[in-house]
Amino acid sequence: MDRAATAEKIAELIEPFNKKGVAISDATTFAGDLEWDSLTVMDFVAAIEDDFDIIISMNQQAEIETYGQLIDAVTKLQG
Amino acid sequence: MTDLFSKFDGLIEQRRALLSTGVTDPFNLVMEKVISPTVAVCNGRETILLGTYNYMGMTFDPDVIAAGKQALDEFGSGTTGSRVLNGTYAGHRAVEDALKDFYGMDHAMVFSTGYQANLGIISTMAGKGDYIVLDIDSHASIWDGCKMGDAEVVPFKHNDIVAMEKRLKRIPEGAGKLVVLEGVYSMLGDIAPLKEMIAVAKAHGAMVLVDEAHSMGFIGPNGRGVAEDQGVLDQVDFVIGTFSKSVGTVGGFCVSNHPKFEILRLVCRPYVFTASLPPSVVHTASTSIRKLMHAADKRAHLWENSRTLHAGLTQRGFTLGTKTPQSAIISVIMPDLERGAMMWEALLHEGLYVNLARPPATPAGMTLLRCSLCAAHSAEQVQTIIGMFERAGKAVGII
Numbered sequence: 506m507d508r509a510a511t512a513e514k515i516a517e518l519i520e521p522f523n524k525k526g527v528a529i530s531d532a533t534t535f536a537g538d539l540e541w542d543s544l545t546v547m548d549f550v551a552a553i554e555d556d557f558d559i560i561i562s563m564n565q566q567a568e569i570e571t572y573g574q575l576i577d578a579v580t581k582l583q584g
Numbered sequence: 585m586t587d588l589f590s591k592f593d594g595l596i597e598q599r600r601a602l603l604s605t606g607v608t609d610p611f612n613l614v615m616e617k618v619i620s621p622t623v624a625v626c627n628g629r630e631t632i633l634l635g636t637y638n639y640m641g642m643t644f645d646p647d648v649i650a651a652g653k654q655a656l657d658e659f660g661s662g663t664t665g666s667r668v669l670n671g672t673y674a675g676h677r678a679v680e681d682a683l684k685d686f687y688g689m690d691h692a693m694v695f696s697t698g699y700q701a702n703l704g705i706i707s708t709m710a711g712k713g714d715y716i717v718l719d720i721d722s723h724a725s726i727w728d729g730c731k732m733g734d735a736e737v738v739p740f741k742h743n744d745i746v747a748m749e750k751r752l753k754r755i756p757e758g759a760g761k762l763v764v765l766e767g768v769y770s771m772l773g774d775i776a777p778l779k780e781m782i783a784v785a786k787a788h789g790a791m792v793l794v795d796e797a798h799s800m801g802f803i804g805p806n807g808r809g810v811a812e813d814q815g816v817l818d819q820v821d822f823v824i825g826t827f828s829k830s831v832g833t834v835g836g837f838c839v840s841n842h843p844k845f846e847i848l849r850l851v852c853r854p855y856v857f858t859a860s861l862p863p864s865v866v867h868t869a870s871t872s873i874r875k876l877m878h879a880a881d882k883r884a885h886l887w888e889n890s891r892t893l894h895a896g897l898t899q900r901g902f903t904l905g906t907k908t909p910q911s912a913i914i915s916v917i918m919p920d921l922e923r924g925a926m927m928w929e930a931l932l933h934e935g936l937y938v939n940l941a942r943p944p945a946t947p948a949g950m951t952l953l954r955c956s957l958c959a960a961h962s963a964e965q966v967q968t969i970i971g972m973f974e975r976a977g978k979a980v981g982i983i
Binding site: 542547555559565 | 715720730736737738739740741747750751754755944947948949
């Protein structure tokens with residue numbers, strides 16, 4: 506799946522987690538803009554992992570601060 | 585200059601706001617005098633202890649105390665050295681022998697604290713390119729062990745067997761895998777479905793480490809923990825435990841049947857680069873561990889206490905962390921931190937000490953009043969405790 510298709514899928518997956526209806530761009534941060542707690546992060550990561558059949562380890566998650574970085578990482582992790 | 589402490593401003597403000605209501609600081613209590621495993625003097629008042637993890641009440645056992653006193657006389661106050669240099673005394677070997685006998689395992693390694701046992705074993709075993717799959721509600725010492733090592737860390741939803749299996753399946757072929765579980769999770773006092781989880785872990789070629797800190801001494805026919813109780817202790821590669829709960833002193837350990845286990849003594853940094861436990865501590869620990877092997881009556885009484893308190897609090901309208909009593913921890917869920925602190929203080933005024941637990945230590949942002957029962961609590965004390973909860977709960981408006 507290329508970056509555009511991956512981005513489209515992730516946009517779909519993030520919908521139920523974006524409870525405040527924040528307008529999301531590549532620069533949107535999870536901790537700052539979306540104000541997610543650790544439990545929401547875990548559930549969202551699990552949803553992405555299950556959909557793409559990948560592992561995003563804690564080590565990799567630490568490098569992902571923005572929405573754009575997440576799309577890049579998931580695009581890459583699909584190999 | 586950037587003040588490096590500015591990152592704590594949120595917490596400082598939260599504490600200030602809480603204490604400005606006039607509530608006693610729940611994280612600054614002093615035990616002025618300790619009368620028994622279940623009673624101490626706090627703020628000049630005799631207080632029943634219901635938050636000590638002193639599950640088997642061994643802290644004042646006469647044999648345990650005599651062993652400690654004798655060790656002080658014969659071996660001095662401390663070892664002043666690492667286990668691998670001058671810090672291994674006869675008592676350190678003796679306590680490792682006691683652990684091997686207690687668990688029926690080939691190897692035992694004693695650390696200076698339980699925290700260091702997890703830190704050392706996990707960070708040393710799982711290295712670069714390996715994967716650690718662990719429960720999201722794992723204890724801080726497990727997380728810190730993961731952080732200190734170089735393995736890929738993959739958490740899964742609490743006690744969720746399917747979530748664990750999905751992650752194990754996705755790990756690249758040939759990578760080393762360590763699954764980390766706990767027997768009893770200390771915040772809510774719930775146990776893990778170890779039988780099912782360990783079967784899945786083994787099917788995917790993972791080694792399994794189980795932290796049995798909160799189950800040693802009273803869960804399982806021989807008090808070996810939840811894995812023993814569920815009949816799968818022989819499938820566990822590494823059991824982590826502590827002396828600071830049922831054993832009644834301080835220290836941590838790992839027991840294992842792994843044939844190469846002893847090499848860890850040379851490569852595990854939290855074991856090597858710290859002073860070993862004082863002689864009095866290891867002598868009290870081995871005496872206590874050997875007595876815990878024959879403590880079936882105390883185990884039965886502790887279970888009785890746990891069932892009575894769980895039923896009593898449920899009946900009076902409190903919301904508990906588990907639907908059934910699963911361990912010696914009964915967690916009472918508070919609506920928020922403010923009322924949790926008020927309830928904690930109201931209980932203290934009644935003459936009862938419990939743990940106030942709050943995020944980030946707790947799951948899902950909960951504030952908990954965590955009660956840990958002791959085999960030395962009498963049936964009357966448990967009834968007194970239930971009465972105290974009822975009065976305090978009504979005064980604070982929680983029930």
